[in-house]
Amino acid sequence: MTGLERTAARPHVLLLNWRDTTHPDGGGSERYLERMAEGLAGRGYRVTIRCAAHPGAPAEEWRAGVRIRRRGGRYGVYPRALLAIPAERPDVIVDVQNGVPFFSRLLARCPVLVLVHHVHREQWRPVLGERLGRLGWWIESRLAPRFYRGCRYVTVSETSRSELATLGIARERSTVIPPGLDPAPRTHAEPDEDPMLVVVGRLVPHKRVEHAIDVLARLSDQWPKLRLEVVGQGWWHDHVRRHAQLRGVEDRVVLHGWVDEQDKHEILARSTLHLCPSVKEGWGISIMEAAAHGVPSIAYRAAGGVADSIVDGSTGLLAADFEDLVAHVDRLLTDREEHHRMGTAGRTRAETLGWDRAIDAFEQAITDALRQ
Template identity: 30%
Template sequence: MFKKLRENLFKIVILTFISIINANFIYNFFLSKSPTYEMFYIISFLFFGGIVFYYLPHTKFWYRAIKDFESIFTTNVEDNSNVLGKKILIFNWRDTKHKYAGGAEVYIHELAKRWVERGNAVTLFCGNDGYCERHEKVDGVTVIRRGGFYLVYFWAFIYYMVRFRGRYDLILDCENGIPFFTPLYVKEKKYCVVHHIHLEVFSRYLNIPMAYLAKFLEGIAMPIFYKNIRFITVSDSTRDEMLKHGLGKAGIKIIHNGVDLQKLKPGVKSESPLILYLGRIKPYKSIHILIHAVDKIKSDVGNLQLIIAGSGEEEKNLQKLVSKLKLQDMIKFTGRVSEEQKIKLMQSAWVFVNPSFMEGWGITTIEANACGTPVIASNVPGLKDSVKNPTTGYLVEYGNTTEFAEALRSVLLNNEERKRLQKGAITWAQNFDWNKNCLLSLEILNGKI
């Protein structure tokens, strides 16, 4: 019933309004005493009430949209005229407090807060998931949240033209599949930050109309409008993919993801074998591959446990798969975890697994390594940069559950091999320090390299 209601919503709304108009007209002017038309009026009114009830979940969206429009004229932009360093404006679709935040949001925030510590002023303009403050300071970074998944791009243009233009020295355009197209309206110096090319992800996981649109924007429009823009990316693999698709001809600089080596340190491992996945739960992350691999080794590894930490739209489907395979006692979903919980999980895990179809780098790879945890990952762009096979873990063929299962057995059942990988992981992680990356990024943004 509700499916039909959704499919025919437009027709229902129109017919309902016609019914109410007719009923009121007849009721008030001609047949007010007729029980038949009184009933017709009541039914039409209830039908209309059902439509209103259907729309109630969307009222929050419209309220936010109105507030965003109103704020164009009321938002106070900080006076950074006394700042001795750079005044930097960042456009990104999300920030670290967004319910679907991932590695891309961590990357820009870790750099931004260190830029502030070094005397620069940073404003982050991003989308809002409806649960965050519209304007706040986070680690010294001014965060302005407007719009949602799509409207953030529209509001970025409007707010720049009305409130931000001429107030900043440098603009960072963070592309996460859909760019902000700042070359069309931003006159200040600008860089575009790209974590990975999404074209194949679009083909696999988007419906045809949206897939074609997204592929056009990233694969055709971006190389045209960004041809004179300098880029920053996170790995050699992403740089090579960008050049392959005509991006970055004006120059590409690589600034790797980092870790906070003061917080992420080796800890006490769990007494029984523990596998960890931590990150966004989205279709392209391919977590079902890991679940099937666990199913293959459950009889070989005693007291085995898999923890899946994070949130996303694929979570319900994965829970159904776990139930189907009867692995509820072995696999636990924690939802999104705090930074402290994340560190404890990474320290206690015997192995971290990332079966993703594609990554720009895979920041959780290095975070797990810093905690002394080896990583098994798909041999795909990004992950083949962050996992040093077979020094810090293993790279296996994407989608091959048998290879993932064999790699898991090698780590979980062989104490000496696991210790060797742990040692290699800790050593490798020391190369990725956010403070060093911050200094490199400032040299790039200041045009020194």
């Protein structure tokens, strides 16, 4: 008897994730998972998320029909979630591999679906140092693919799918399900008369907000009224602030920290260009949020899924290196006709991205797993 036949009325989907959206370090990947979880709950599934505890958050709560259980800290969440599997008695497990998986197959008595937003090859050593970085990359690139041999994978972009293939995960075992996009709220802001760059994301080293500050400094003579606004919080905040001071542009950089959704969209609506200088992104939801306001994005071509969320030359530009990044910013600040064309194309594309389409595809992946 298959899992689908055994619990046809209300299959229990257990999602194992490092963090949730209320975590100070939560971001787009957590938002993706929770939207999928809420969508499944709305369609009659029992859904539980196991993630890390953090100050101010209850150990357990219900949100939009999803039960969220927080246990363990930054590293303790992994054994706590793993050991909870037998008590949860899931019909299918979604094991979110944020570099390191939960190794849920050790205790799973049901199908396991692995969710990978992107491969972390470039991030391990800058974040953990040489020795631990090598260990992390070995786990991600060698151990995990062998451990989950035979499992199906879900990822968010064709670029990430191709990267997984280089680790030995055959393309036919992976499914691409890009994120959806919430409709942009009505905003009151108009595009500023003076040029404004914006970065939206967590303040952590691999987001490389410093590159946006360096762009501002490089173009300060050509564009004396150019400024940068940064939306997001994180433990790298003080370093980013010091970098702006060292480059002599602290009076032209605003670090907003965390803002609510309305304020975020007000800031995007008055921006000229959105920069995404990350080392790696699985997709880049902020790119599409900016596009919804007619704001083109510029990112590094080598940064993974941004090559899928940005249609190069149509909705934004992809840079080969930092010099290229500077040149692209200057180009779109100068050529207002091209800027308008890209903004219009981006807004049109953003209007086609809804969460229902993504949830449909994710539910199909769950259904396929239950039939194993």
